Amino acid sequence: MSIIITGSDGFIGSHLTKHFEAKDIEVIPWDIKNGGTQDIHNLFIPPDVTFVIHLAAIADVRRSIREPDIYWEQNVLGTKHVQEKCAQKDIPLLYASSSCVHAWGKSPYGMSKKVNELTAQPEQIGMRFTTVYGDGARDSMFIGKLQRGEIEYVTTHIRDFIHVSDVIQAIELLMDNYATLEEYSYNIGTGVGNEVRKLGELNNFYGPVKSGHECEALDNTADNSAIRKLGWKQTVFVDEYINKGFTL
Numbered sequence: 001m002s003i004i005i006t007g008s009d010g011f012i013g014s015h016l017t018k019h020f021e022a023k024d025i026e027v028i029p030w031d032i033k034n035g036g037t038q039d040i041h042n043l044f045i046p047p048d049v050t051f052v053i054h055l056a057a058i059a060d061v062r063r064s065i066r067e068p069d070i071y072w073e074q075n076v077l078g079t080k081h082v083q084e085k086c087a088q089k090d091i092p093l094l095y096a097s098s099s100c101v102h103a104w105g106k107s108p109y110g111m112s113k114k115v116n117e118l119t120a121q122p123e124q125i126g127m128r129f130t131t132v133y134g135d136g137a138r139d140s141m142f143i144g145k146l147q148r149g150e151i152e153y154v155t156t157h158i159r160d161f162i163h164v165s166d167v168i169q170a171i172e173l174l175m176d177n178y179a180t181l182e183e184y185s186y187n188i189g190t191g192v193g194n195e196v197r198k199l200g201e202l203n204n205f206y207g208p209v210k211s212g213h214e215c216e217a218l219d220n221t222a223d224n225s226a227i228r229k230l231g232w233k234q235t236v237f238v239d240e241y242i243n244k245g246f247t248l
Contacts, residue, residue, distance in 0.1 A: 002026040002049050006040055006082065007056030009033045011136045012096075012129075015164050016053065016171060031056065040078040045089055051175060054082045054095040057112075060140065061100065064109035065215050075112035080119045087121040092178050094171065097126035097185055099160070103217040117185055125174060125181055130189030130222050133238070134164035142196060143238070146203050147246045154200040155212035158193035158219035163236035166190070173230045182226075189222025190234045202242045 003020060007013040008029035017027050028049065030038045040056045057075050058064075064071045079095060086093040097117055100110035117126050133143040143161065145151050170188045174181065197209055224232070241247075 001051065002028060002046075004028045004030055004043075004045065004049055004052045006030045006043065006052070006054045007096075010055060011134075011138065012132060012164060012167055013055045014136060015134070016055070016168055019168050019172075040074070041081055043082055043085055045085055045091060049089075049091060051178075052082065052086050052091055052093045053171065053175075054079065054093060057096055059109070059138065061107045061109045061215050062213055064107050064112070065213075068108035071108045071112045075109070076115045076119075079112075079116045083116075083119055083121055083124055086124065092175075093121075093124040094174055094178075095120065095124065095126055097128045099128050099130045099187065099189065099220040099222060100217065101128060101185075102220070106217065107215040120184065125178070125183070126185035127171065127174065128185055128187045128189075128222070129167065130160035130162050130187070130220050132164055132167055133161055133241075134236075137164070142199075143241075143246070146200060146205065146242070151200060151205050151207065153208040153210045154197040154205065155210055157196050157212050157216065158221060159196055160189040160191070160193055160221045161199075161238040162188065162190050162234075163238070163241065166232075166234055166236055169235070170227055170232050173227065173232055177230050186227050187222040187224050188227060189220070189224050190237075191222055191224040191228075192234075193219055193221035194238055199238065199242060202239060 009031040020027050098113040101114045104110035104114035
């Protein structure tokens with residue numbers, strides 16, 4: 001098996017690459033960080049590739065409010081190119097969507113992920129990640145800032161925090177069951193919502209409580225019944241992760 005992973009140097013992509021390489025599965029990395037030539041607009045699929053996992057995207061909901069054009073260019077047009085390339089070669093494709101599609105009108109980022117699902121070809125499967133955390137996550141993400149003592153305030157938002165290792169498990173299950181999948185998109189989350197404010201208190205942060213940005217959904221808890229039917233089970237719990245010193 002030979003797999004292309006776009007965004008291979010990113011947070012989830014780097015974990016996934018290491019996971020497959022440890023199982024002696026050939027991974028062809030594709031990331032714009034590799035000298036700037038591997039933009040997804042230029043994706044090339046060699047003849048021996050059997051699967052594509054498309055994770056390359058620009059994230060950050062709040063940034064998308066300030067710079068909507070780049071989200072259209074990279075997330076929408078770039079993903080559409082990947083989808084079309086895979087369809088032309090009849091290559092199975094899993095692509096990164098987001099829980100933001102459930103409130104896609106709140107931000108250009110959410111809109112870009114909604115469009116990704118609309119432009120997907122038949123049998124191309126979207127993965128609606130909730131709030132992924134773990135080693136290598138963006139510096140601006142809540143769990144990392146909490147760990148580093150950089151939190152300035154908390155909110156009353158409800159977030160479905162899923163550890164990157166559980167995301168990897170979900171991706172592998174989707175790959176293994178690809179031929180019989182019944183959904184066009186799968187919610188990848190724990191199914192448990194946690195109030196951001198209360199997670200801060202677990203790490204002894206009792207600072208200001210704010211309402212948060214209006215571009216963000218109030219609650220992104222996933223209905224993960226479809227991925228659970230494939231045998232997915234949560235192995236890392238965010239409250240334990242915090243209580244044990246962010247070491248799980």
